[in-house]
Amino acid sequence: GQQLNQSPQSMFIQEGEDVSMNCTSSSIFNTWLWYKQDPGEGPVLLIALYKAGELTSNGRLTAQFGITRKDSFLNISASIPSDVGIYFCAGRPYGQNFVFGPGTRLSVLP
Amino acid sequence: NAGVTQTPKFQVLKTGQSMTLQCAQDMNHNSMYWYRQDPGMGLRLIYYSASEGTTDKGEVPNGYNVSRLNKREFSLRLESAAPSQTSVYFCASYRQGLSYEQYFGPGTRLTVT
Numbered sequence: 001g002q003q004l005n006q007s008p009q010s011m012f013i014q015e016g017e018d019v020s021m022n023c024t025s026s027s028i029f030n031t032w033l034w035y036k037q038d039p040g041e042g043p044v045l046l047i048a049l050y051k052a053g054e055l056t057s058n059g060r061l062t063a064q065f066g067i068t069r070k071d072s073f074l075n076i077s078a079s080i081p082s083d084v085g086i087y088f089c090a091g092r093p094y095g096q097n098f099v100f101g102p103g104t105r106l107s108v109l110p
Numbered sequence: 111n112a113g114v115t116q117t118p119k120f121q122v123l124k125t126g127q128s129m130t131l132q133c134a135q136d137m138n139h140n141s142m143y144w145y146r147q148d149p150g151m152g153l154r155l156i157y158y159s160a161s162e163g164t165t166d167k168g169e170v171p172n173g174y175n176v177s178r179l180n181k182r183e184f185s186l187r188l189e190s191a192a193p194s195q196t197s198v199y200f201c202a203s204y205r206q207g208l209s210y211e212q213y214f215g216p217g218t219r220l221t222v223t
Contacts (some may be wrong), residue, residue: 003152004152031210033210033211033212034116035214040215040217041216041217042114042214042215042216043153043200043211043214044209044214045212045214048209048210048211050210066124088152088153090153090212092186092210097143097158097168098155098210098212099152100145100152100153100154101152102151102152103152
């Protein structure tokens with residue numbers, strides 16, 4: 001099946017630092033979603049993107065729908081300990097089901 | 111609103127046993143999905159139901175069956191469990207046409223010995 005690549009796979013940052021991660025595909029997508037998953041919990045929707053070039057914020061989180069429609073980016077500003085978790089991207093080609101990335105595991109050091 | 115609920119939260123089965131995972135949503139969504147999550151991999155689609163009365167295979171349907179009981183409920187059945195089905199199972203739903211935002215349940219952690 002179709003695959004999404006997410007990078008980095010994992011990252012360790014100091015509290016207060018900004019974080020950037022991305023998701024890339026070989027196919028064009030019409031929708032990008034970003035999720036956060038805490039240990040033992042289900043993914044929680046953070047941001048939804050529907051148009052190429054779209055930039056959407058949710059508190060300290062900002063996500064962008066890439067111009068090529070084959071990638072998306074998530075930034076977290078001024079990280080705090082509760083940002084720890086796994087961040088997943090999901091992309092939807094037109095008329096098809098969502099495809100999920102393998103996730104970026106974020107650790108925040110105090 | 112409870113959103114998407116799943117039962118049970120944990121389950122241990124012996125090889126060959128059967129069980130049904132239950133999922134319900136109270137958001138009046140048309141579409142419901144079953145995924146499995148394995149370490150280091152993205153969520154993989156097992157089966158989905160685009161609307162009440164329809165079900166379709168996803169990427170990894172072998173060894174599973176589903177039932178869309180009504181608009182709210184979508185169950186996943188393992189007829190003869192195998193160790194390869196040890197995984198975390200998530201149910202999700204969304205309302206097609208208005209947005210494509212999928213909402214997930216808390217998951218069922220299944221171990222097959």
